Amino acid sequence: MTNTLSRSLHDVGLAAWFGGTLANAVALNPAAAAADSDRGTGAVANVGWDRWTPVNAAAIGLHVVGSLGQLGGNAPRVAAQRGVGRMVVAKTALTAAALGVTAYSRVLGRRVSQHTDVPAESGTTPAPATPSDVAAAQRQLALLQWAVPALTGALVVLSSFAGEQQRPSSALGGLADRVTSLAPGR
Numbered sequence: 752m753t754n755t756l757s758r759s760l761h762d763v764g765l766a767a768w769f770g771g772t773l774a775n776a777v778a779l780n781p782a783a784a785a786a787d788s789d790r791g792t793g794a795v796a797n798v799g800w801d802r803w804t805p806v807n808a809a810a811i812g813l814h815v816v817g818s819l820g821q822l823g824g825n826a827p828r829v830a831a832q833r834g835v836g837r838m839v840v841a842k843t844a845l846t847a848a849a850l851g852v853t854a855y856s857r858v859l860g861r862r863v864s865q866h867t868d869v870p871a872e873s874g875t876t877p878a879p880a881t882p883s884d885v886a887a888a889q890r891q892l893a894l895l896q897w898a899v900p901a902l903t904g905a906l907v908v909l910s911s912f913a914g915e916q917q918r919p920s921s922a923l924g925g926l927a928d929r930v931t932s933l934a935p936g937r
Contacts, residue, residue, distance in 0.1 A: 763813060771806065
């Protein structure tokens with residue numbers, strides 16, 4: 752049985768989550784500084800991130816649904832093949848971390864975007880006239896904007912490793928290792 756739909760949802764969702772947050776960190780936040788004023792900089796960054804948020808939420812939803820579908824489709828392999836269970840635990844922990852950082856980033860982003868045209872040097876750098884609560888959120892976002900693509904990029908790598916575990920030679924070797932480890936006297 753193939754898991755084409757769940758793999759597609761997993762991969763497309765993860766690609767959008769990773770790529771969109773990376774693009775916003777690399778391009779949108781610094782480019783906002785090209786606005787004609789400090790208030791314009793804040794407005795441009797806020798509008799860009801606010802437009803990205805529903806797309807990002809959909810991407811994350813696709814990824815989670817796809818991940819659950821893959822887990823269901825691979826349940827026998829997870830139980831039987833040595834090393835796959837550990838990979839699933841690692842991937843789940845990494846996904847939870849990425850979800851947590853993304854959610855916290857959104858909380859901070861909402862705090863910033865409530866002040867639609869707040870003065871800013873860039874999307875994540877406060878200006879001298881930035882209100883202190885917004886400036887604090889921007890300083891945290893300056894770090895978190897890189898944490899989300901780092902975590903989701905690590906998920907891409909771990910997903911590649913998971914795919915390698917499905918090669919016939921890896922699957923047969925993992926199954927043989929599992930059977931051998933269950934043999935009496937081991």
